[in-house]
Amino acid sequence: MTWRRGDQDLAVLAIVPARGGSKGVPRKNMKTVGGVSLVGRAAHLAVSLDWIGHTIISTDDAEIRGEAVCHGAAAPFVRPPELSGDEASSEDVWRHAWLAAEDHYAMRFDISLLLEPTSPLRIEADLVATVETLTEGGHASAATVCRSAAHFTPHKALTIDDGGRIGFHMHNGAAFSRRQAIPGEVYHRNGLCYGARRDTIVERAEIIGEDCAAVVIDRPIVNIDDAFELELAEWLLARQERLGTAQIATPYAVSS
Numbered sequence: 149m150t151w152r153r154g155d156q157d158l159a160v161l162a163i164v165p166a167r168g169g170s171k172g173v174p175r176k177n178m179k180t181v182g183g184v185s186l187v188g189r190a191a192h193l194a195v196s197l198d199w200i201g202h203t204i205i206s207t208d209d210a211e212i213r214g215e216a217v218c219h220g221a222a223a224p225f226v227r228p229p230e231l232s233g234d235e236a237s238s239e240d241v242w243r244h245a246w247l248a249a250e251d252h253y254a255m256r257f258d259i260s261l262l263l264e265p266t267s268p269l270r271i272e273a274d275l276v277a278t279v280e281t282l283t284e285g286g287h288a289s290a291a292t293v294c295r296s297a298a299h300f301t302p303h304k305a306l307t308i309d310d311g312g313r314i315g316f317h318m319h320n321g322a323a324f325s326r327r328q329a330i331p332g333e334v335y336h337r338n339g340l341c342y343g344a345r346r347d348t349i350v351e352r353a354e355i356i357g358e359d360c361a362a363v364v365i366d367r368p369i370v371n372i373d374d375a376f377e378l379e380l381a382e383w384l385l386a387r388q389e390r391l392g393t394a395q396i397a398t399p400y401a402v403s404s
Contacts, residue, residue: 149198149199149200149201150199150201151199151259151279151283152199153283153284158258158259158283159201159255159256159257159258159259160199160200160201160257160258160259160260160261160279161200161201161202161203161204161246161249161257161259161260161261162194162200162202162203162204162260162261162263163203163204163205163206163242163245163246163249163260163261163262163263164187164190164191164194164203164204164205164206164216164221164263164264164265165206165207165238165241165242165245165262165264165265166186166187166190166205166206166207166209166212166216166265167207167208167209167212167227167232167236168207168208168209168211168212168232169232169233169234171234172373172374173372173373173374173375173378176266176372177207177209177212177265177266178211178212178215179372179378181268181378181381181382181385182268182382182385182386182389185215185265186265186266186268186372187205187207187212187215187216187219187265188215188216188218188219189219189265189268189270190263190264190265190268190270191203191205191216191219191220191221192219192220193263193270193271193272193275194221194261194263194275195219195220195221196220196272197272197275199279200261200275201257202222202249202253202257203220203221203222204221204222204223204224204245204249205217205221205222205223206225206227206241206244206245207223207226207227208226208227208228208229208231208232213226222252224248224249224252224253225245225248225252227241227244227245228244231244237353238262238355239349239353239354239355240353242260242262242342242344242349242355243349243350243353246260246346246349246350247350256346257346258345258346259279259282259283259343259344259345259346260343260344260346260349261275261278261279261341261342261343262341262342262343262344262355263275263340263341264339264340264371266339266371266372266373267338267339267340267369267370267371267372268370268372268381268385269340269368269369269370269381269384269385269388270340270341271388273399274292274340274341274363274365274399275341277292277363277399278290278291278292278341278342278343278363278399279343281343281361281363282343282344282345282361285361287359287360287361288344288345288347288348288354288357288358288359288360289342289343289344289345289348289354289355289356289357289359289360289361290342290343290344290360290361290362290363291337291341291342291343291355291356291360291361291362291363292337292338292339292340292341292342292363292364292365292399293335293336293337293338293362293363293364293365294335294336294338294364294365294366294369295333295334295335295364295366296334296335296336298327298330299327300336301330301334302317302318302334303318303321303324303329303330303334304321304324304327304330305317305318305321306321335362335364337356338365338369338371339371340365340369341363342355363399364399365399366399367388368384368387369384370384
């Protein structure tokens with residue numbers, strides 16, 4: 149089971165990162181959307197795709213580990229404590245899991261996908277677009293992103309000082325009172341899918357570097373950080389299932 153590019157077969161590893169600790173929503177990765185846990189959703193989709201050779205869970209939590217295994221993921225290791233706290237970087241977590249998987253399976257993976265459970269609205273097309281962008285474009289990495297609404301851009305962001313007074317985040321923020329004045333488009337990561345080549349993560353521990361290609365997702369997406377977003381995810385999932393994947397907007401790559 150590999151990704152075919154021309155006459156080359158690329159070994160693909162999917163990693164679901166899901167630590168047990170969560171301050172905003174306790175036990176967040178075990179919360180359910182559409183009757184399925186967040187970690188279960190991420191694992192199930194990856195396991196269902198025959199071009200993904202192996203899907204593993206990276207966690208420090210026994211319950212999450214068991215949940216991922218129930219949905220088909222492998223759990224060849226327990227994430228070490230130094231990579232399980234708030235200060236641990238995604239790059240270090242990914243690198244550790246990649247090398248541990250290669251040791252466990254006694255093989256080398258050409259590319260890997262990182263699937264954050266907190267973005268439960270991912271579909272197969274998101275993963276395919278990420279790998280196609282990564283491999284066909286010859287990029288070091290790729291990441292799914294969404295356009296940021298104008299009122300969430302740095303140009304319109306505000307600050308509040310110790311006296312309760314509003315200020316502008318940008319020194320010239322007053323110039324952007326009109327949405328039309330904001331230059332160009334602003335994007336944000338949505339966590340649906342990150343893809344990278346082996347040397348990008350293993351050798352450089354870098355996700356968004358100088359050669360990270362954008363895969364723009366042009367449909368409503370939620371990345372869960374609080375309880376309300378869990379409710380919103382339920383509504384969006386029902387809408388997505390009602391419309392069907394053939395009718396929702398598909399992702400596309402942006403090359404620079």
